[in-house]
Amino acid sequence: MEQRFSDLIILLASGINQRRMYFDNHPKVQSISRDFIEKLRIMLNESGTEEFSFGVFGSKFIREGKYLVGPSIAGRSLIEFAEHLGCGGFIFRLPLAPVDLVAFFRLGAELKDNVDNIESARVTFAGAGLSHISLCEPFTEDGQERTGGSHEATPADGTGGEVDFMAADFAPLLRVYQSLYETVATNTLALRGDNRIDLDQARTCGEELVAVSDRGALDVMQFMRYPDFDSYTIGHSVRVAALGALLARQLGWSPELQSEIATAGLLHDLGKGKVPDEILFKPGRLDDDERRVMETHPVLGARVLLANGENSPIVLAATWGHHLRNDQGGYPAMPAWFIHSSAAALIHVCDVFEALTASRPYKNPMSQRQAYEIMLADAGSFDPHMLAALVRVLGLFPPGSEVMLSDFRRAVVVAAGAEPRQPLVRVTHDAAGLPLTRSLQPALRLDQESGLEIADFVRIGLDGEERSHFEAVIETA
Numbered sequence: 001m002e003q004r005f006s007d008l009i010i011l012l013a014s015g016i017n018q019r020r021m022y023f024d025n026h027p028k029v030q031s032i033s034r035d036f037i038e039k040l041r042i043m044l045n046e047s048g049t050e051e052f053s054f055g056v057f058g059s060k061f062i063r064e065g066k067y068l069v070g071p072s073i074a075g076r077s078l079i080e081f082a083e084h085l086g087c088g089g090f091i092f093r094l095p096l097a098p099v100d101l102v103a104f105f106r107l108g109a110e111l112k113d114n115v116d117n118i119e120s121a122r123v124t125f126a127g128a129g130l131s132h133i134s135l136c137e138p139f140t141e142d143g144q145e146r147t148g149g150s151h152e153a154t155p156a157d158g159t160g161g162e163v164d165f166m167a168a169d170f171a172p173l174l175r176v177y178q179s180l181y182e183t184v185a186t187n188t189l190a191l192r193g194d195n196r197i198d199l200d201q202a203r204t205c206g207e208e209l210v211a212v213s214d215r216g217a218l219d220v221m222q223f224m225r226y227p228d229f230d231s232y233t234i235g236h237s238v239r240v241a242a243l244g245a246l247l248a249r250q251l252g253w254s255p256e257l258q259s260e261i262a263t264a265g266l267l268h269d270l271g272k273g274k275v276p277d278e279i280l281f282k283p284g285r286l287d288d289d290e291r292r293v294m295e296t297h298p299v300l301g302a303r304v305l306l307a308n309g310e311n312s313p314i315v316l317a318a319t320w321g322h323h324l325r326n327d328q329g330g331y332p333a334m335p336a337w338f339i340h341s342s343a344a345a346l347i348h349v350c351d352v353f354e355a356l357t358a359s360r361p362y363k364n365p366m367s368q369r370q371a372y373e374i375m376l377a378d379a380g381s382f383d384p385h386m387l388a389a390l391v392r393v394l395g396l397f398p399p400g401s402e403v404m405l406s407d408f409r410r411a412v413v414v415a416a417g418a419e420p421r422q423p424l425v426r427v428t429h430d431a432a433g434l435p436l437t438r439s440l441q442p443a444l445r446l447d448q449e450s451g452l453e454i455a456d457f458v459r460i461g462l463d464g465e466e467r468s469h470f471e472a473v474i475e476t477a
Helices: 002-021 027-047 069-074 076-085 098-110 118-127 164-190 199-212 229-250 255-267 270-274 288-294 297-307 313-321 342-357 368-377 384-394 464-475
Strands: 051-057 060-063 066-068 089-093 133-135 154-156 402-404 410-415 424-429 443-445
Touching: 002 027, 002 051, 002 066, 002 069, 002 076, 002 098, 002 164, 002 229, 027 051, 027 098, 051 076, 060 069, 066 069, 069 076, 069 164, 069 229, 076 098, 076 118, 076 164, 118 133, 164 199, 164 229, 164 255, 164 270, 199 229, 199 255, 229 255, 229 342, 229 384, 255 313, 255 342, 270 297, 297 313, 313 342, 342 368, 342 384, 368 384
Parallel strands: 066 154
Antiparallel strands: 051 060, 051 089, 060 066, 089 133, 402 410, 410 424, 424 443
16 A cells, blocks of 8 residues: 555655646646546545545655654655645545646646645636645644644655664655656656756755765665656656766765766666657567667667767766676677776666666566576676676665575665675564564674674575576675
8 A cells, every 4th residue: 555655655746847848738747637536546545544645845746653764865856846736645536537637737737836824725726627636734844734643754665564673774865865866857857858857956966965975875775666767767766866966975086986886877878868769668578679779768868968068978978888797798889999997887886786676567576686696696687896886785685675594583684784694673573473663673793792693694586506606706895
């Protein structure tokens, strides 16, 4: 249910973004409106409720006292809409027709100034014909709704599980991640128009990400779900930027280089904006002709960057070469004088890892441990130094992994440790398999002092030659 709730919020924000670029009857705007209504009917039917509502306070979405991490990142356009209206959120009720959603998207796209008060906002809504969508009362400065009730919020991941361990780290990152997402979205839409992308904003976002983040907080995007292909395409670049900055730090690169890598991650897939939608968003496998078109996106992206005055060797190399393999395969075709770029090799590792582990529309994410297996099995694809850095910084059991401890208790990984096999965990079940209440879930670091470890290394699915290969990469890192 939480997944459907978050999906609906992200779809509303996507609809506003698409309407900013297109017109009411454009297929993309119409498609999102129909998709939202279908998902809304399913959710209301499953929940037995008559309305879908959510709060907006402090630049984030709130539901039942918890703020939603993923939607708050991806939904900045919807948050700004609520802020312009001076409301505390929105309420949607059936019957709701596509024309209602299109009118909502139009108003969200066109409203640029704040209205005087909530009463004026409701008049504006009524004038737009939004009879099945209403506004929530605004919150007071202490997080109380004017009609009463507390909305003190703690973070939730949008998939039904609390991620309280992220609370301290996520607060300073929220606006940065919102800016990252909005920057990619704006530049993606610009490629369908006049091609004038905002390189300065992308570079500023890269610098801010490096400035406010630490290794325990950078991979917030792992908790994102993407209900539509546009939000996935945008979120993919944001997470590649975050992972890229994380690896650059792990490799000991300077803050300036870390910022350049983060910027490269944000811009590396720009060329996809020049690929026809029917190919870019095709849910199945591409045929040979479609694949050849898709494989032009690195070159197209580099050309867009050059046309907009980009002159950073790191950003250009990563954009042009992020699909090049370590064994000289991949695409585009390399000239004889080509020298492989470390920046491109780093973004290549992050690009593939993110694609494997992300929650795509209509496709469940692969576990991060499975992604390691696949990437390590393709020995010629990745720079071993970069792949080892990824494993080292995320650990064998990345944050969010559910594991069994050597004393038979179950736990969830909170953060990677100093050693790949020794993460920080939060115990969720006792040795008998009974769940522990949140207040009784101890945090443990799996080291010699605790005497605990992950119960069985083979649990991640590696054995024989693959296991030896995996361990060799870690040992030589």
